[in-house]
Amino acid sequence: MGFRSLHRNLKIRMVDSFLSMILGNMLFPFMTIYFAQQFGGKTAGVLLMLNVALGVVANFCGGYLADRYGRRTLMLVGESIRFTAFLGMMVANSPWFTSPLLTFVTFTITGLCWGLSGPAMDAMMVDVSTPENRKLVYSVQYWSVNFSLMIGGVVGGFFFQSYRFELFVAVCAAQMISLLLLVFFIEETHRGTHAQTQQKQKQGAVREMLGNYKLVFADRRFMVYVLASLLMMSVEFMNNSYTGVRLADEFGTQHLLGLPIDGVKMFGMLGSENSLFVVLLTAFVSVWIKKRREQPLLILGVLLYAVGYAMQAWSNQPLLLFLCMGVAVCGELIWVPIKQSLMADLAPEENRSAYMAVNGLVFRGASILGSLAVTIGAFLPSWTMAILFLLSGLAALNLLLRVLNNRTATRRVQSPITTQSQTKEGIA
Numbered sequence: 001m002g003f004r005s006l007h008r009n010l011k012i013r014m015v016d017s018f019l020s021m022i023l024g025n026m027l028f029p030f031m032t033i034y035f036a037q038q039f040g041g042k043t044a045g046v047l048l049m050l051n052v053a054l055g056v057v058a059n060f061c062g063g064y065l066a067d068r069y070g071r072r073t074l075m076l077v078g079e080s081i082r083f084t085a086f087l088g089m090m091v092a093n094s095p096w097f098t099s100p101l102l103t104f105v106t107f108t109i110t111g112l113c114w115g116l117s118g119p120a121m122d123a124m125m126v127d128v129s130t131p132e133n134r135k136l137v138y139s140v141q142y143w144s145v146n147f148s149l150m151i152g153g154v155v156g157g158f159f160f161q162s163y164r165f166e167l168f169v170a171v172c173a174a175q176m177i178s179l180l181l182l183v184f185f186i187e188e189t190h191r192g193t194h195a196q197t198q199q200k201q202k203q204g205a206v207r208e209m210l211g212n213y214k215l216v217f218a219d220r221r222f223m224v225y226v227l228a229s230l231l232m233m234s235v236e237f238m239n240n241s242y243t244g245v246r247l248a249d250e251f252g253t254q255h256l257l258g259l260p261i262d263g264v265k266m267f268g269m270l271g272s273e274n275s276l277f278v279v280l281l282t283a284f285v286s287v288w289i290k291k292r293r294e295q296p297l298l299i300l301g302v303l304l305y306a307v308g309y310a311m312q313a314w315s316n317q318p319l320l321l322f323l324c325m326g327v328a329v330c331g332e333l334i335w336v337p338i339k340q341s342l343m344a345d346l347a348p349e350e351n352r353s354a355y356m357a358v359n360g361l362v363f364r365g366a367s368i369l370g371s372l373a374v375t376i377g378a379f380l381p382s383w384t385m386a387i388l389f390l391l392s393g394l395a396a397l398n399l400l401l402r403v404l405n406n407r408t409a410t411r412r413v414q415s416p417i418t419t420q421s422q423t424k425e426g427i428a
Contacts, residue, residue, distance in 0.1 A: 007128035009186055010137060016178050018144040023171045025152025030160040031107060038100035051108050058115025063357025066120035072188040078117030079182055083175045085109035090168035122356040126344040127189035136286060138340035143282035150275035216358050221403055222346045228399035229362045231392045237370030239309045242377045242385060256318045270325045277329040285333040295404060298338050304331025306393025314386040345407055
């Protein structure tokens with residue numbers, strides 16, 4: 001099953017998101033530097049924390065509204081406002097007018113809009129995908145994210161300071177194309193539940209939203225999955241935070257192929273290797289795992305991932321660090337499609353966007369744990385942190401296996417019932 005066989009919504013969104021992410025990654029990773037230069041480090045930190053907090057609120061609202069009013073409807077609202085905010089950012093960084101304050105306000109609005117429309121986009125991908133093609137869909141999405149990070153980061157690093165206005169013009173053009181594709185080609189996949197019952201209409205919107213999320217948090221199997229995802233993602237985030245600091249302090253200056261490298265350069269090279277391996281190996285790994293059993297693959301993938309990052313938390317040998325990063329990336333390419341496909345099976349259609357919104361908190365939680373690892377690492381030796389990385393991965397594996405086995409058992413129970421139902425329909 002190839003790319004051409006996918007639903008039109010999927011193909012349009014995947015190509016559109018890929019182009020938008022490349023342009024976005026030329027700008028947004030460098031906005032922190034911009035705000036620190038304009039407002040000072042302390043003020044910029046507070047402003048960015050406020051931005052994250054508002055994004056969390058928007059994420060929850062977006063999940064509720066997408067289930068109530070429809071995926072495409074909320075995407076249209078969010079993306080339209082986002083396009084307007086991009087125009088404001090472009091104007092605020094033009095040769096004729098410069099305003100850091102307007103840049104921050106419009107930057108915050110783009111984050112709010114992404115929080116509103118993000119759960120709807122994630123839910124739509126699940127709506128129009130099938131259990132048979134979800135591994136392909138999420139593998140392509142994972143490849144797109146990493147490739148856009150690699151290309152966007154390199155181009156942005158060279159052009160952000162001197163050609164910021166031109167980059168904003170390109171992003172505005174891409175956002176306009178994205179909006180036009182959404183208006184004319186994307187189909188609605190969920191009509192919403194806002195008119196289901198008179199009782200719900202009389203119920204307060206905030207109360208109903210809280211009730212929806214109460215159901216999500218009461219779903220024990222899904223919350224086990226969320227906890228497993230948090231532990232899994234925190235391994236990479238802890239590596240990005242702790243290992244970078246550790247290498248800067250411990251690595252010293254070593255020679256690789258006759259060239260002197262310090263810890264900061266070493267860590268940057270490991271990041272480049274990560275993105276490069278994802279770009280080069282995703283297609284191969286996707287084909288390799290396609291017809292193999294999920295449980296052994298999940299075990300293999302998580303073990304490679306956890307061991308690879310755990311060794312990076314401890315070693316100062318360049319060749320071993322490169323090897324360990326390669327091992328970690330291979331493991332990640334194996335388990336990511338399985339985990340994402342599992343998430344799609346756990347989220348019921350009637351409030352799927354709310355499930356996606358709660359799952360979106362994993363990224364922010366992992367960011368916090370990654371920052372916390374730097375503080376903990378200041379008091380513990382590197383081999384202890386390596387064990388912590390490994391234990392986090394093993395705990396996540398245990399939880400994911402429980403969810404996977406539970407899903408398999410549920411399918412076995414449902415299968416005879418479905419077969420009997422189909423037989424009766426055939427007789428009728």
